Amino acid sequence: AQSVTQPDIHITVSEGASLELRCNYSYGATPYLFWYVQSPGQGLQLLLKYFSGDTLVQGIKGFEAEFKRSQSSFNLRKPSVHWSDAAEYFCAVGYNTDKLIFGTGTRLQVFP
Amino acid sequence: DGGITQSPKYLFRKEGQNVTLSCEQNLNHDAMYWYRQDPGQGLRLIYYSQIVNDFQKGDIAEGYSVSREKKESFPLTVTSAQKNPTAFYLCASSIEPRDQPQHFGDGTRLSIL
Numbered sequence: 001a002q003s004v005t006q007p008d009i010h011i012t013v014s015e016g017a018s019l020e021l022r023c024n025y026s027y028g029a030t031p032y033l034f035w036y037v038q039s040p041g042q043g044l045q046l047l048l049k050y051f052s053g054d055t056l057v058q059g060i061k062g063f064e065a066e067f068k069r070s071q072s073s074f075n076l077r078k079p080s081v082h083w084s085d086a087a088e089y090f091c092a093v094g095y096n097t098d099k100l101i102f103g104t105g106t107r108l109q110v111f112p
Numbered sequence: 113d114g115g116i117t118q119s120p121k122y123l124f125r126k127e128g129q130n131v132t133l134s135c136e137q138n139l140n141h142d143a144m145y146w147y148r149q150d151p152g153q154g155l156r157l158i159y160y161s162q163i164v165n166d167f168q169k170g171d172i173a174e175g176y177s178v179s180r181e182k183k184e185s186f187p188l189t190v191t192s193a194q195k196n197p198t199a200f201y202l203c204a205s206s207i208e209p210r211d212q213p214q215h216f217g218d219g220t221r222l223s224i225l
Contacts, residue, residue, distance in 0.1 A: 009152070034213060043116075043202055043216035044155075090154065098143070098162060099170070100214060104154040 002026050004093045006103035013081050014111050021076040021106050023091030032094040033074040035065055039087045050074065061085070086110045114139045118203050118217035124225050125190065125197060133188045133220045135203035141215070142208050144186040148172060149200040149219075161186055190222060198224050
């Protein structure tokens with residue numbers, strides 16, 4: 001079955017440090033890939049998406065992600081984290097079906 | 113501004129009761145979705161609808177029901193058959209099915225009294 005893995009349940013970084021959140025998907029045709037962010041008690045907001053083309057995609061809030069076909073990965077990065085980035089981050093994958101598959105999320109804590 | 117409105121934000125249910133969660137969108141999107149979110153489990157799809165008067169079961173449809181009588185509305189009923197309904201429920205929509213980015217409402221938290 002198709003699946004999405006976010007191996008890090010919880011990550012803590014200092015404000016100003018760089019960030020990388022990992023996402024791996026199960027083998028198959030190149031999927032559509034998304035990263036969402038969720039603040040406590042809120043819905044999900046789309047950060048960025050990859051459908052095709054340039055494998056490095058830019059999103060909102062200074063985030064970027066790189067699609068690596070050979071590693072079946074779509075890791076999210078930010079060069080300098082701000083305290084307001086503390087939230088939960090979800091990777092999602094679509095395989096040209098009517099549904100998206102979501103990872104279990106990574107909770108980001110930012111220390112001053 | 114267009115968006116998705118979920119109401120109420122908090123909902124309490126007594127044992128044996130059915131409750132209905134509202135989801136309305138003014139984005140003119142064809143597809144709508146209901147997800148359940150539990151800590152550490154990510155989002156699980158309950159039901160989705162590609163078009164008015166049509167809907168399909170997701171991965172965890174047991175104990176839930178939906179209707180799609182209007183394009184902008186996709187209410188979810190949590191029936192008494194759902195034995196563990198306490199969760200955060202999220203409604204989403206997309207322009208069309210097939211992996212378009214989904215837009216989310218702010219959720220409804222359902223608790224059992």
